[in-house]
Amino acid sequence: MMISQLARRLSIYLAIFLVFLVISHLLLKLYYIRNYSAENAEKLLSSVSSYKFFSDDPCATSIVGDPIDAGLQYVKINLHCDRSSTITNTLDLRAVKQPTYRGLIQLLGNINGFRVQISDSEIDSLGGLKKSEGMRWRCFTDHQHEVEITNFNLALKEQQTVDCFYNFDDSAVNQYYDNH
């Protein structure tokens, strides 16, 4: 093949290619503008899978391992569903988008697969463990029986530990803290 003929063919190719490039660039930009919003992105990232199995037992599973990548920016949350069923979870605080007690518990429910109903001042239910006569969730922080959480909208602090007990009376909570 003559070099001039090849040069002509390559020039045509490049011209067509550049036209394709410009059109595809504009189409992608248009598609992005039409479909992207911060709200849609948030849904994509944080929505729970519709295939997810939600358990009645909030202590059925836990987060295994510690978020080493988080350094000191972590929080711990332990659920005590009864005297013999406890789960411990350590989370990267940077991933708790609503960094309150409520946000932490809701995120834990999304991760471990149990439904959360929580008001400003108390937990209504975690999974199948609901508030009823004489039975309720009580949460404490910093390993102290004196610091019961009564406002779940308060902000979390780094390295904080939250313990939530279901159907534990004062003496049972005290006993737990004495032993741990």
Next chain:
Amino acid sequence: MILLLINIMTITNAIRIWILIIILVGAYILRQHNYAQIPFPGESMDEYSFGWAGLSLIRLGYPIASSGIAGYKTYDYRYINVDQIYRTTAKGNAFSINYPWFDHPPLLGLVTGGYAYLKGAQVFEDTQISLIRKPMIFIGILSVSLLFLYLKSIFGYLEAFIGSIIYAASPLAVIGSRMVQAENLLIPLFLGSLILLHQYIQRKNQLLLWLAAGVAGFALLVKFSAISIILSGILLLMFSSKDRKTALVDCLTFALISLSFILIFLSYGAVYDIQQFITIFVSNGSRFYGAGANALADLITTTKITRFLTDGWFLSGWIAVFMLLFKSASDRSVNFITIPVFSYLVVFLLFGSESYGWYRFPFQPFLFAAIAYVVASAVRNYQNYLPAFLLLLLPVGVTISRLITINEFQDYASIWRWVIGVLLVVYISLTFVKINSKIKRLLPVLLFGLFAAGLVLSIEYFYKITVDYWRGTA
């Protein structure tokens, strides 16, 4: 007479087609076995990351995924408990989500994320491994069939059958091929480009050259290490033409067309944030060189995916490739094996910042092609039996050692000693002694027997790799 000949040819072709179908069906059966369990979901977070990039592009027109590369403006930490990985492999760490995500071009993400989307995935947590690995199984089968076509067009049916059977059954190739890693999509594009290039060299039809370059360029939209395909093409064109001027024109054409595809990736980056795109591009090139100075030794002597998995076919493949280097002066067709291996080796050593198992995947088809060449040349010439015998003995021995313990082996030790010893003496003698044609005809049977034993043992070993076995590997 002519009719009889046509009949025989038709029957022969039908048998060949049936053998190929059996190989591909076998490749499918092996690849889909436990595909969503091994490797464990979350052992390589890249698998999800590719799927997320594709899903976010489809749903938002914007690439969002997880990255380990420095230089992103946004690091958004998220718990995405897909496949319950926080109970198993995630080790408690949140994903670092980055956007716009530019770690790799978007093609593989669009394939896996697109498949997940078509199957109903709407959010990141929906992209289960059972969905995103499914297209990889078919890409793996495509690679086996393309290796068959490649070897058939360059060497012949015998090489094609041997090479594709090994590729279909090697445990490491089977388990590796179902992972969502860019290298697994690079392989069929690598082979496709080389098949077209070989056809061009044979027929001198410019359209084939342009198509070969187009496929090589398209591979750049999978991963930048596809530059090795372009390098292979250029070197093969240089070595295949005696006329320097023609070779130069062909090389320039091939390079220009294939490299033009970089502009697509660049244009894609410019849609979102060109400055971020360039930062990540530069950052990708200056990553921590975790493979270290022993990268080459590690590549040849160890076999791994996410964990170490011993597979003797790979060491055999490397030895066969080195043997082929000495053949390149007398048989130029071996360049179609050695040049792709060494082109990818250049890229592997330049870009291979970590010693991840999947960085090695693109070597696989060419290593198996090299084994196929050595074994087939032994079948055609009995004086080449010794190297072929030793090459096949390697995977047989390695696989036996995986299947039974050293104490269990003692029951077979005397058989092993005597059979191998006698065969070695026979094959060494054959290298120097001329034999009559009747014995000559019998000899390939022994070689095929060893090859068949290697395959059966490999398949048995593959089925031994259960979830518990995988958990026990390092």
